[in-house]
Amino acid sequence: MTPSGGRYDAIVLGVGGVGSAATYRLARRGASVLGLERFDVPHGRGSSHGRTRLLQRLLDGDPATMALADRAHEAWRDLEAETGRDLLTGTGSLAVAVGGDDPVASARRACERHGLDHESLSGPELSERYPGYDFPDGAEALYQPDGAVVASERGVVAHVAAALDAGATVRARERVVDWEAVDGGVRVDTDRDTYCADRLVVTAGAWAARAVDALDGLVEPCRHATAWFAPSGDRSVPLAAGRAGEDASGSLPPFVATVDGENYYGLPGRSLPGMKFGRADFRRTAPDALSDPTQADERPLRAFAEEYVPGAAGSTLRLSTGLVTNSPDGRFILDTLADGRVAVAAGLSGRGYKFAPALGEVLADLTLDGGTDFDISEYALDRFD
Template identity: 50%
Template sequence: MSERYDVIVLGVGGMGSATVAHLADRGVDVLGLERYDIPHSYGSSHGLSRLFRLAYFEHSAYVPLLQRAEELWQDLEADHDSQLLYRTGSIDASPEGDALVEGSKRSCEEHDLEYDLLSSSELTDRFPGYRLPEGYEALYQPQGGFLRPEECTVAHVNRAHRDGATIRARERVVDWRPTDGGVRVETDHGAYEADRLVITAGAWAARFVDELEGVAVPERQVLAWLQPTEPDQFDPERFPVWNLQVPEGRFYGFPVFGVPGFKFGRYNHREETVDPDAFEREATQADERLLREFAEEYFPTGAGPTMRLQTCLFTNTPDDHFVLDTLPDHPQVAVGAGFSGHGFKFASVVGEILADLALEGETDHDVDLFSLDRFD
């Protein structure tokens, strides 16, 4: 006879670990199933640092979720043995009049967030690591910073264990199907049944949800860590995290932390849609060249020797907004997917939302932007 739970969570990365923790905190008998280790570096929840920013040009509707996420990260950190959220401030920069800074400014004004607008020369005077061309502007928001993704996953799993959750790593889910009483999940180790299922499978989500085929699309991403020639300029005390729109694309980055190099990448890197089980996981010279040329142009005192290159996966939707919903034909199944390269900072509140959807079929959070039926 298969084991039975109240809820099964498929995938225990950033989003899944938070979901398991929220469910366990509510007294739910929950099982988390993870194909790889906890944490691991095969998906989207690794790399030592992840942006946290409240100035959100993508859509101002994200800001209340970020404010709740911030509360939840602070609560989780207070219960953990090391720091999770580091404050550096955040920079959004682009040519004057570009949508990036205008959108960030709009989100700050709609939600009464403190910010400063700086010219490119004022930005360099204040933060010498930045060397943007004349005609660029930057929005500085002091509450931004970065999270430690691996440690955040560990903290959520520790909390879930404390509250009675069962989590099994190195157990690959093969399939699931609805039953009269809920769902049945088949793995390479056995089978489990539950009243409800939450799918947080990252780049593999479309393999378990037909409605996500062509909607949640995996993409190869590469990050670089370069040793600064002026290390003091890239210290967390003097170098805010950033988003930057330039003719070469939109890039993002971090101060030196954990590796002796400043970390950055290009959103959608080389625009390589991939099979998450069969793609080039080693960074190449072409990857390095693309990133180094950018750093030499815009962060010249950061463009020293390469310290590290690493791949990860984005899972993009057509509009770059998330999917947080229940399945129309199977309301006992909730899905969190398509975080489009900007989701990790939301993991704490996404876990809360998915726990709501799993148990109640709805949430008090405003998630209309993330409905699955927008792709019909």
């Protein structure tokens, strides 16, 4: 087939959280770039929806990941300033452990290793400071003031808007059906047209293995459910997170909590009142077969809220499902293939969105320069050989 859709310096396959950032970074550096998205911009089928994400630095212990986390925090603020869009709310963040202190001890070590401000709290101290929480006396907690909440769909829209302003082309509702390396670059066939480019960037999330053979059988798309519950009673007063730049001292900080070995998280509402809850209950699924949420998804989240955050255990406001794509070791896959013509970000394991601006920079570096100043050696695909 003769290419009819034009030629670009780079084509980005998948314009979600990371793909939108890569499209923006490539266009900002002067590249002609085409972003292709099989669904809408933004959409609710992948890993970048759900209204909010927690930016929590205390869980990022190794130096390479911490460097990406530091850059991501800075880049989110830069994106706000450039686009004039309200994206981040500074809230602080908590790690809580019930029935063992390993997660809190790990977070404490990370903070100490990287010189991050932090404060250890007992269960009673936690409840006294934040009456909306009702963790038991034996709980251990660590508070880190740099935590924040980012508006996830707004982040995608902001990156796409900035990319368009920088000259990028973004096409939604256009599915890539095949691509191949050709002389001088790559050819990409979609269900609408055919395009050529010098380089390809694959940020297809749960569909990445369909685009990159080397990922087939390696990354694992999984279903993940979340719930939003309305405030309940007087203890609900501090649940709503403020807007960016406002004092959030009266709000409950978002948390990750390990209860008898099972992981949960909660984020105070911003566009919805109350609180969003989730847990690490990832069930393998084909990405096109993602099922709607059910009462069975809701029950364990409600039980957790009723016991530990009773002020946020009111009526159900929203249930949602999305996709998390896990790598075998829970670490990112960042690499190049096809003699450097293809840059890949995959297997982000439920942690990719908060890093999106930094990962977009890395992918732009790999695409335009063939390398990056960020240390991504630990994320290479060949570590699984």
